[in-house]
Amino acid sequence: MATLRERITAPAHLELPTAVGGLTFRAASRDDLDAVHGVAVASAAVDDPHGRPSTADFERTLSTEGLDVARDTVVGLDAEGHVQAYGIVIDVPSRVTAARVVLDGAVHPDLRGQGIGRRIMAWQVGRARQRLATLDLDVPATIEVGAPEGSPTLRLAAHFGMAPTRNWIDMQVVFGDERGDPALPPLPDGFSVRPATSGDIEPLRTAKNDAFRDHWGSQPMVESDWRGFLTATKSRLDLSRVVLGPDGDIAAFAIVEVDTDGFAARGRSYAYVHWVGVVRAARGLGLAPIVTDAALQAIRGEGLSAAVLHVDAENPSGAGRIYERLGFVAGEVHVTASTPL
Secondary structure (H helix, E strand, O other): OOOHHHHOOOOOOOOOOOOEOOEEEEOOOHHHHHHHHHHHHHHHHHHOOOOOOOHHHHHHHHOOOOOOHHHHEEEEEOOOOOEEEEEEEEEOOOOOOOEEEEEEEEEOHHHOOOOHHHHHHHHHHHHHHHHHOOOOOOOOEEEEEEEEOOOHHHHHHHHOOOEEEEEEEEEEEEOOOOOOOOOOOOOOOOOEEEEOOHHHHHHHHHHHHHHOOOOOOOOOOOHHHHHHHHHOOOEOOOOOEEEEOOOOOEEEEEEEEOOHHHHHHHOOOEEEEEEEEEOHHHOOOOHHHHHHHHHHHHHHHOOOOEEEEEEEOOOOOOHHHHHHHOOOEEEEEEEEEEEEO
């Protein structure tokens, strides 16, 4: 296989989208963060009513290592200068076994159906190709988007040759609705469970990279991006839990976030369990349900009414069955659509 630089064609010069639907386009800046967030929230209210993008998510995205805000973003402005659409090209900075570029964007629901989204995505695909074509790496590459099943974003992605490649199931446990106390395996001798702390951030990155090595689409997290996740305003290390092995190293973890702005969309207070993982050397000991249940007890103790997570429908470890035994119920499906290059 040739390197990405050798095998990917990309535009030598990429013009911003031409005016359409009453919008003109320019590169975004960090000053547009609140306006872009507003478009994302309005879009999610139509396409993903149980979800509400957070400002912290966009702050993290724009801080992705290697992302050039002036070249990797675009916003559509109406005649009054208000942001009504946006597109972001996220070149995932870790490329150990694959190179991935993720496209994020939205058009305000009031302006859909005028070709705005199509022009933005055409620009995004061109920019994604430019990013990938700079890499002297002999690895598979994809351009991808993620969206709720049946959403306009997936129909638009199909127009650009992206096909569904993975499903992610939204699972929720409402405290009080569980089917009795789960039968947990015993904690192995020499292991202990405790809350995560800021001192665990780097050891957690090491553990996460090891635990997710064989998970679909996963690449090792770089230090700056990982620290950004775990120091964001919605990160709750105090509700997160780690299992320590006899050597004192992290053997398993459940990392929790709480975004109070999202409560209304789901109709209740809740915490989001962003990652649950067990390092490869500690698999088969029953640590996944132990650490997840410990996080659930912390979330319940905080007075929140539910916990939410997303699980890969084809997770090789059977995580979905573990979560069901802990009281989680499957709900909506989110889809990753991609095109290989």
